[in-house]
Amino acid sequence: MFKLRYISLLLFFVFVSAFVSQPTSMFEEEISLGEVSDKTIFAPRSVTYVDKEATEQLKQEKLSSIKDIYSMDETVSETIIQDFDQFIKELILAKENLAKSNSEEEKKPSKNEIISNLHNPYNLSEEEVNKFLSLTIGELEKMNDIFQKELELIFESGITEGNVESVRKNFQELKNNTNFYLFFSKEIIETLSHHLSNQITPNFILDEEATNKKKLDELASVGDVVIEIKKREAIVNIGDRVNEIQIKKLEELGIINQSYNYEEAFMQLPLFILFFGLFYIYGFTFKKEAFSKMRTFLFIFSSMSVVIVLTNVIPESFLNFSLFLPLLTILMIFTVFWGRSFIIVASIVLGALVSPGDLDYLLVSVTSGFLLAVGFKPNSKRINILFSGVILGIVLGLSELGISYALSAAIHIDTSISLLACSFIAAVLTVGLIPLVENSLGLVTSVRLYELSDPNHKLLKNLMKHALGTYTHSIMVGNLAEMAAEEIGANGLLLKIGAYFHDVGKLKNPHYFIENTTPDNNPHDLLDPYESAQIIRRHPLDSIEMCRKYNLPEPIIRLIASHHGDSYLNHFYERAKESNPETNKEDFRYQTPTPSSKEEGILLLADSTEAYARFLSSSDIDRDDFARRIESNILEKVEEGILRNCSLSLHDLDKITKVFVNYLVNSNHERISYK
Structure with missing residues (x-):
């Protein structure tokens, strides 16, 4: 800012x-002191006179409106985060030392000695330390990454003496975030959130010097305003002999003697x-x-x-x-x-x-x-x-x-x-x-977006006519993306329209995409996996090319460009490995940018989730299993790192997952076998 x-x-x-x-004004009235006016002159605007008698009162009012200035002490957050980072790293080192002491005959420090020498800024008990040592190194590193990000977020918002307790309380509420339970036990999360919250201290400090300087600056800029001339007020009436007061008013209004x-x-x-x-x-x-x-x-x-x-x-x-x-x-x-x-x-x-x-x-x-x-x-x-x-x-x-x-x-x-x-x-x-x-x-208005939502748009009509499966998929993705966006405060309308057009590039080869084929008539069965991958990888670029041809706005182009990110075509990669174990996986990666905004991240998740739900709907699975698989699919995308450059938080992802699961479970209920 x-x-x-x-x-x-x-x-x-x-x-x-x-x-x-x-x-x-280029036009001035010709009137002078003592002259009899032959017209009525009204004030064309409101102006004010300077009144020095009201100066002190105005200054006091200005002082009372000035708010204190706070400055951020970055060393507070740095110290807390560094302590946590050092704590985790020493836990990892302790695990490595314990592993060596178990595998080597020569005398090594005992477990109690290692724990006693551990950097322990939270005064954890031996029992609590042992719980953390029970985690794998990978889990400790993930814990370090996740909790550091959470600490950075709360310190970026600024913590003062007035809100530190509420911030601590909110941080402890992390134990209720179900996303964490995908990686750690409830006991571990509660212990860590409790001890970390106690370390949180204010990083917004009252800057008395800056506050006083602002007060002095504001006081120096205060002017003395007293008399007001209202717009359309009659300054000189017809037949008046113009006096000094009227001349002064006319000058203040810029009607005469203008400078x-x-x-x-x-x-x-x-x-x-x-x-x-x-x-x-x-x-x-x-x-x-x-x-x-x-x-x-x-x-x-x-x-x-x-x-x-x-x-x-x-x-x-x-x-x-x-x-x-x-x-x-x-x-x-x-x-x-x-x-x-x-x-x-x-x-x-x-x-x-x-x-x-x-x-x-x-x-x-x-x-x-x-x-x-x-x-x-x-x-x-x-x-x-x-x-x-x-x-x-x-x-x-x-x-x-x-x-x-x-x-x-x-x-x-x-x-x-x-x-x-x-x-x-x-x-x-x-x-x-x-x-x-x-x-x-480089913007797009809601007016333009609603025009693009017309199903009679040439690209959408062609999609409906030549790739009905893709058209249906796009509509479903649009509904999913719009609902998720509204849940987290993103641009739902932009996402909906972007989803309508995100796969128009498939029009170049519609029968090579599964939603437009049948299991017994799959053209990829006759193609080399490399050829299949090239066709599939090409469709986002074809979509961009076609949308630019039809002058679609750049915000929609950006959505389309990143809706697959840099993910892999694992199906074709595995097929290629069957004939050549040395196959380079990079040959099966999309060459498109990763999502860089919330909207782009939502579209990527909606696209992959809807396609996966369509696949699951043909399986004989119950409602709960369907929901679990949808959640697992979204989690895989997160863990792959495709969303690494967008601003979706864990809280956002939790909301998006719930929206997707609720919508897809209900929309596919007729095709799911209940047991």
């Missing part, structure tokens, strides 16, 4: 936005830092996948800065298009790409920064955000975005009429018309910009 390049770019956008937020107000720009810097900073933290906390990609990060913040620039630089005289069109367009684009929660936060930030102090503009922005969040449907077609624009414009226009009449007993019909027109034009622009943004950022 706090990488220098991201912080530097954030500060750049903050300064650009803050300095262009000052009102500029760039550097002081005001610097005074607004804290506001921009605050809102951009909070939005930055929100993004890296709740939308990390989007914000951690530089292209997406740049697009989001540059778009917001462009809205601020256009709104403040272009004159407002043209139906107020410059006031609303940029805002509504970017809000609609944000909604389509990043969803409901994102658009609500973005609308608040833009409403506060585009026209600082303008409550009317903030209301329009926030209302638009909430309406788009409520009205947006992920399964919408592009035409529905246009309808949404019209509805948004009508609601905003009517709201503007009602609010303006309630506040000033006047109806501003021009603003309502502007809101309606801008909403529709923004919707048109959004529809046109979606493909450009998708291609530029």
Whole structure:
């Protein structure tokens, strides 16, 4: 989150936005002190005067809002993990020494001596040490790897004095994770989790120097704001003899004697830092996948800065298009790409920064955000975005009429018309910009995904027509993957569509894949195992080639590319070994990347599990045996290391396994013989 390049770019956008937020106009009113005005001049925007008398109060409020800063002490986690690593390694060494003492005649240290000299940071009893020594070296190494990762995860999240007890308690709950029982006994897990949890100490330390520095910086940036000029407030009425107060107000509004107000720009810097900073933290906390990609990060913040620039630089005289069109367009684009929660936060930030102090503009922005969040449907077609624009414009226009009449007993019909027109034009622009943004950022919207889910898509129709078994398999994989994704918070819709297309490459040789053949008509019986392997290994690459030909989005291409990882075709390898024991196993390995995201890992597991379940469904096995074999198949994939580069945790895998087993057992119950 706090990488220098991201912080530097954030500060750049903050300064650009803050300095262009000052009102500029190519058109000034010609009016001077003492002159009788021949028109009524309204405030085009809300501005504020500086009031030094409120300075101290504002500073105190700022101080009370500043939170303490904590810094991470990495030596805490390093010490605990190193102690554990040394403990396990000495256990392994002890086992090796005990083995030597049993096999060699010369006098070796006794078991009690070895145990007494063992590095024992947890003060384990001799009985407890003997339990660990009963494990194999392989089990000790696996224990070292698994528990080190668990320790790293909890320390990465940060532990303070306030939450250390809950962290310890949660760590002890590892004993309830059934995945561990695949490798170790319950007694071993309970002993280790208990002693390790007692070693956990806070690694987030209060940084008093940084906290005080932040307080000083915030205090130095506080400005004194006193008097507010409201938008549409009558500054000079027709027939008024213009006085000094009115001249000052007109100057503050940039209507006369306009010059760039550097002081005001610097005074607004804290506001921009605050809102951009909070939005930055929100993004890296709740939308990390989007914000951690530089292209997406740049697009989001540059778009917001462009809205601020256009709104403040272009004159407002043209139906107020410059006031609303940029805002509504970017809000609609944000909604389509990043969803409901994102658009609500973005609308608040833009409403506060585009026209600082303008409550009317903030209301329009926030209302638009909430309406788009409520009205947006992920399964919408592009035409529905246009309808949404019209509805948004009508609601905003009517709201503007009602609010303006309630506040000033006047109806501003021009603003309502502007809101309606801008909403529709923004919707048109959004529809046109979606493909450009998708291609530029390498993203895919839910709108595009739902279009691809149409069974009339040419690739899917060809799959149904020429490889019905593969088509059925793909639909089943899509259902499995979507349910598993929803269970762990991954992108279910993307996975579902990716699964539909993941095997389209089989169209080149459909009859060479088992789901499209029958046991008595298997073409591989007539082929050399090497030839069979080449055909099977080729289909992910063929799928990528065909999907690119039909302009499928890159996120789907990435899913397809890794759905077999670098696994082996063991069936053909074993056949080849029958005729040549020196067969190179690497000749039977997929030459595709391993999964690097949760979605890619889920698709790989769903694909292999569905195929294995189809094989089991023809066997005469009971329901419980079916479930056990499915679990065993998933565990084998994990142990093979195919998922080594993706971010699926043991907890995620446990949830995915339960979803798969439940779905497949129930969907195959008619074909399973109960005993």
